[in-house]
Amino acid sequence: MKEKLLWSGIILILISWALNYAFFQSKQLAEPIFLDHYYIGYQDEMQSFTFYYLTNKQDPHEVTHVQIDGIDSVFVRNDDQGYGFWHDSSEITFDREYRHHYLKTVTLEFNQEDIPLNEPGSSFSFEKMEVFFTNQPSIVADVGMVSFYRAYDQETVFESRMSSGSNQHRSEEAMVSKEPVIIEDISVPFPEEIAEDIAVKVNFDQERLKELEVLKASGSLPRWLEESRELEREKTPGILIETEDVYPIKLNANEWLQLYMYFNPKRTSYFEFSVLIKGKSESGETIEYLSPMMDQPDLEQQDIDMIIAGKEGGK
């Protein structure tokens, strides 16, 4: 073995070091990136939302507190800050780990009295928040869109009988009307921002839905319902809520209504809001019903690269 070979090997190793290090440096974020969140809170006493952000693996940022224009105080609950004797606070926690970044979470708690919602029917929204970190300068982060509405303090005309979500990016809810209703509209919030990423189907085929009555007795689901969960969106029963001539949907007392919700599995934003059903009771009173849902994307390395390219390019 020639000495020359050794030295050329070592030179190659040094080049490998230099190139890998340069690539590593090029992937470092100047500051953490918050992903997009589409959240709606119907203000009860306390509402908490979890926000996701990307931070460098090398020296990851930890949120200490958050300031939002218009909200007096936000309580930060770092999910990963455990208490107790065995907790090692120096340990880094994360939701998911990628090549150069961690996806970390911070949960914010909003108290009713801190949010400016005085009038009935009023709402409050924010898209940015100033985030402060341990030993790092603060940033103003775009977090998507978060809205609060005053809680609908009314008797509901629907009784929810069954709701389920899955990690397949779909969820459903089935409910029964307590009195005759006329449904005039079913809608999802943020129509401009997320229309592409969500599809909702409504099913009011009473004959089949009646079979759900067995839920009360035995708790086992009818076979068609189990099967419909495996089906493609196009094949599941029901009609897309955007279809104009669906409305009005008339339901007698004790009739069923079922909602199927589909989320684009390729999207990169976080959802937590409700489908709003609007209608009239027999006596002409306006009724509103909220069917809550939440869905998180499964982000792969390519998604992370794309998010970073998009967010950093926009600056």
Place this chain on the structure above:
Amino acid sequence: MLCEGFRKIFWGLIFVFIEIHIIAIDILPDPVGYFLIYSGMNLVNNHFEVGSRGNFIALVLVYFSLPTVFLQNTSIEQISGWFFYLSVMGIFNLVLAFYIFQIMVLFATERKENNLLRRTVTTFRVYMISMLLITFFEPFAMNMNLTEGTGYFAFSAAFGLMMNIIFLVLLSKFSKFSDNYFEDPSRTKGE
């Protein structure tokens, strides 16, 4: 004296490869190991009257490895100063191994131990090429995620350990030779 030299190198390498930390202190400290290698190489080189680059590297490592007495491999965070330090150590070790192999080849040639020579030359080649490859791919770990990185490290650690054991076993053969029938100064020539 010659085989005493190989014996010293052998024990020096044992000190370097084995790390047992008791309350953060390595009880088989690397600088001691490198010093043994240094003095062992001195003995062998004096005999062959060959260049002293290997000695020089060993001597550098005696001082350069001082921090490892208190440094535990497992507690190194990624891409810190110590991470670079350990990588530089790795490269130095490769160079040192190269010179140790070189004097082994020299010895086997001189003694006309053809079987041993063949085995040494083969091991030399396989060891250097595979260790150079492992070291070449090491920095790729900083651009890997945890799963990929752990997989690579597990593979390279196991493979590297295997190569070093082969190296040590071969070296122990050299330290078992006797100096006695090796007195003729006319045969002691360099490369």
